Amino acid sequence: MEIISFYVLLALLASLLIGVSKPIQKKGLDKLPNMDDDWWIAEGKIDFVKIRKVLHNLLNKYFIVGIVLFFIGWLAYLTSISIGQITVVQPLLTVGNFWTILLGLFWLHEKLEKSEYIGIIITIAGIFLLNMAA
Amino acid sequence: MEKDKSKRLASELPLAIITGLLFGLGGVFTKTAVQGIEIFNIFSIENWIALIINPAFIGMVFTSIVGMITWFWALSKGRASIVTPVISGFMVMVPVILGLTIFSEPLSTIKLIGIILVTVGNLVLGSKRLQS
Numbered sequence: 122m123e124i125i126s127f128y129v130l131l132a133l134l135a136s137l138l139i140g141v142s143k144p145i146q147k148k149g150l151d152k153l154p155n156m157d158d159d160w161w162i163a164e165g166k167i168d169f170v171k172i173r174k175v176l177h178n179l180l181n182k183y184f185i186v187g188i189v190l191f192f193i194g195w196l197a198y199l200t201s202i203s204i205g206q207i208t209v210v211q212p213l214l215t216v217g218n219f220w221t222i223l224l225g226l227f228w229l230h231e232k233l234e235k236s237e238y239i240g241i242i243i244t245i246a247g248i249f250l251l252n253m254a255a
Numbered sequence: 256m257e258k259d260k261s262k263r264l265a266s267e268l269p270l271a272i273i274t275g276l277l278f279g280l281g282g283v284f285t286k287t288a289v290q291g292i293e294i295f296n297i298f299s300i301e302n303w304i305a306l307i308i309n310p311a312f313i314g315m316v317f318t319s320i321v322g323m324i325t326w327f328w329a330l331s332k333g334r335a336s337i338v339t340p341v342i343s344g345f346m347v348m349v350p351v352i353l354g355l356t357i358f359s360e361p362l363s364t365i366k367l368i369g370i371i372l373v374t375v376g377n378l379v380l381g382s383k384r385l386q387s
Contacts, residue, residue: 196297198285199285199289199295199297199306200294200295200296200297202282202285202286202289202295203289203290203292203293203294203295204293204294204295206354206358206360207282207283207286207350207351207353207354207358207360208350208351208354208355208360208362208366208370209366209369210282211279211282211346211347211350211351211354212347212351212369212370212373212374213373214282214346215343215346215347215373215374215377216373216376216377217377218377218380218381219376219377219380221380222380236379236382237379237380239379240376240377240379240380241376241380242376243372243375243376243379244372244373244376244377244380245376246372246376247368247369247370247371247372247373247374247375247376248369248373249369250365250366250368250369250372251366251369251370251373253365253369254363254365254366254369
């Protein structure tokens with residue numbers, strides 16, 4: 122018996138990459154200028170200069186890296202869901218917060234609160250059971 | 256001002272539910288689109304063609320794009336502490352229910368507890384971050 126099912130591993134990889142890509146994309150989006158609801162209109166006409174400026178600012182390294190990570194994660198998800206059960210893969214895809222907290226703990230040496238340790242234990246137990254059911 | 260705020264907050268829940276439903280359905284469309292393929296090989300052109308010509312692919316793309324739009328809309332109108340857990344909940348619930356009915360996947364006690372624990376764990380880990 123495999124310790125961890127291949128498609129469970131792929132689903133976890135997908136959730137890791139997609140989960141990590143979100144804060145990186147957000148950091149990239151922070152480089153955009155302030156945008157109101159009608160930011161793309163100036164004096165009743167479409168403001169192409171502003172649109173070009175926004176698109177230019179969007180092509181920053183954070184946003185691009187975020188999109189690339191998201192895309193690789195999506196490919197892992199696609200392979201995982203083609204092999205495995207949707208009732209296992211889809212719940213595993215939502216454990217993005219788990220990876221963000223773990224990265225904060227091991228990479229940035231952040232201090233965690235008691236509730237976060239409890240959340241980590243609950244999530245690991247859930248992953249363990251879903252792997253058993255896979 | 257106060258009326259505007261309450262109107263804004265009243266739209267957060269419907270928008271979050273619609274987003275969760277769209278993302279959940281997106282998972283179901285994805286599963287339907289790759290169902291004929293034994294193992295989706297990302298380097299196989301044949302697999303990509305089989306995916307793209309499948310009618311479910313249109314549903315997959317549609318739910319992803321519209322879901323993204325309603326997601327940003329929900330986050331701009333409402334509170335992240337309400338919007339995010341509602342979306343996550345529906346994102347899990349819809350594929351699980353449809354997986355059991357449409358794809359006739361088995362539901363064991365172990366799987367059910369696993370789904371609940373993963374969902375609860377995600378909410379516990381997300382709540383602190385959303386507060387800050």
